[in-house]
Amino acid sequence: MDRVRQLKRHIPGVMEKSAADLDMPLPERRMRRLRRTENLRDLVRETALSPADFIYPLFVAEGKGEKTPIGSMPGIFRESEATIAAIAKDAAQSGLKAVMLFGIPDRKDSIGSDSLKSDGLLARMIQRVKEACPDMVVMADLCFCEYTDHGHCGVLDKDGHVDNDATLNNLGQQALVAVRAGADLVAPSGMMDGTVAALRHVLDSGGFSHIPLMAYSTKFASHFYGPFREAAGCALGKGNRKTYQMDPANGREALLESLQDEAEGADILMVKPGMPYLDVLARLREATSLPLAAYQVSGEYAMIRHAALAGALNENDVMMESLLAFKRAGADLILSYFAPQAARLLGR
Numbered sequence: 001m002d003r004v005r006q007l008k009r010h011i012p013g014v015m016e017k018s019a020a021d022l023d024m025p026l027p028e029r030r031m032r033r034l035r036r037t038e039n040l041r042d043l044v045r046e047t048a049l050s051p052a053d054f055i056y057p058l059f060v061a062e063g064k065g066e067k068t069p070i071g072s073m074p075g076i077f078r079e080s081e082a083t084i085a086a087i088a089k090d091a092a093q094s095g096l097k098a099v100m101l102f103g104i105p106d107r108k109d110s111i112g113s114d115s116l117k118s119d120g121l122l123a124r125m126i127q128r129v130k131e132a133c134p135d136m137v138v139m140a141d142l143c144f145c146e147y148t149d150h151g152h153c154g155v156l157d158k159d160g161h162v163d164n165d166a167t168l169n170n171l172g173q174q175a176l177v178a179v180r181a182g183a184d185l186v187a188p189s190g191m192m193d194g195t196v197a198a199l200r201h202v203l204d205s206g207g208f209s210h211i212p213l214m215a216y217s218t219k220f221a222s223h224f225y226g227p228f229r230e231a232a233g234c235a236l237g238k239g240n241r242k243t244y245q246m247d248p249a250n251g252r253e254a255l256l257e258s259l260q261d262e263a264e265g266a267d268i269l270m271v272k273p274g275m276p277y278l279d280v281l282a283r284l285r286e287a288t289s290l291p292l293a294a295y296q297v298s299g300e301y302a303m304i305r306h307a308a309l310a311g312a313l314n315e316n317d318v319m320m321e322s323l324l325a326f327k328r329a330g331a332d333l334i335l336s337y338f339a340p341q342a343a344r345l346l347g348r
């Protein structure tokens with residue numbers, strides 16, 4: 001049977017007709033019919049962005065100085081303890097509902113002890129933002145790379161490897177510092193095994209069973225973090241993060257990592273970076289019913305911003321297309337340095 005006749009067999013009613021009828025012209029599916037006008041296109045659109053989808057990552061340096069530009073991320077600044085309140089208010093004004101805070105302390109040491117103190121930078125920056133914007137969902141990134149002098153995401157053992165379980169102990173302390181200071185959610189990004197279970201236990205026994213955990217559950221050892229490391233001052237002295245962050249080649253393992261965090265009690269899962277890993281995001285969407293976040297990381301931001309500055313593409317158009325792609329692939333939440341710019345465009 002030729003291809004046309006084969007197809008016709010699948011059209012309801014056709015099979016009952018005589019063989020002669022099978023030679024009628026096929027009803028033609030014309031995909032362009034629903035694209036003819038803007039209103040038609042609006043009616044059949046499957047995915048939409050809203051300012052409530054975004055989480056705005058903010059860098060906060062110690063002290064009351066001026067904000068300082070980050071060379072590799074034009075338009076993004078290291079705020080200070082004096083400037084962070086205004087930025088948070090601005091973010092709220094643009095329609096954003098959540099920020100993620102990254103601290104850059106003056107005093108770094110081998111274990112990141114500044115972040116374990118109730119009056120350290122981690123605690124103070126959370127308090128500043130909560131005072132300025134009580135309704136803002138303030139998320140605390142929990143990790144040690146910004147707070148240690150070696151730049152690794154935890155405590156080192158005598159051979160210079162990150163000691164998983166010793167780091168978990170410190171992460172528990174860090175989580176308590178963050179929530180006592182007013183953080184609404186904690187987001188461990190260090191990729192230690194057992195992090196979610198350990199933090200859930202510490203929070204629950206400390207009277208914080210109502211605080212959700214967003215796990216950086218599938219985080220790749222990515223070169224797209226380059227600009228962040230300048231921004232947060234956490235370039236590695238030596239070595240790399242490949243013994244705890246994931247191999248970019250591994251898709252199945254990416255699902256295992258996230259599902260493990262779900263089993264340990266994570267409330268929100270994440271895939272990071274974003275755009276190069278949309279396949280992972282889409283597969284994870286099929287595998288879990290938890291809310292999913294995607295992180296459009298510093299290198300992704302830098303690529304779009306620098307290309308736009310060079311006149312190679314239209315920034316707002318490319319920005320919105322890239323953010324929409326996360327939603328289409330299955331993200332409920334999007335961490336992006338473009339958050340206020342996108343929220344303003346959507347709010348118009």
Ligand code: PBG
Nearest residue numbers: 143145189224225228297298299
């Ligand atoms: C670790 C952390 C990193 C990022 C967020 N949290 C850096 C890393 O793992 O090396 C990267 C974010 C970005 O590139 O925008 N605390």
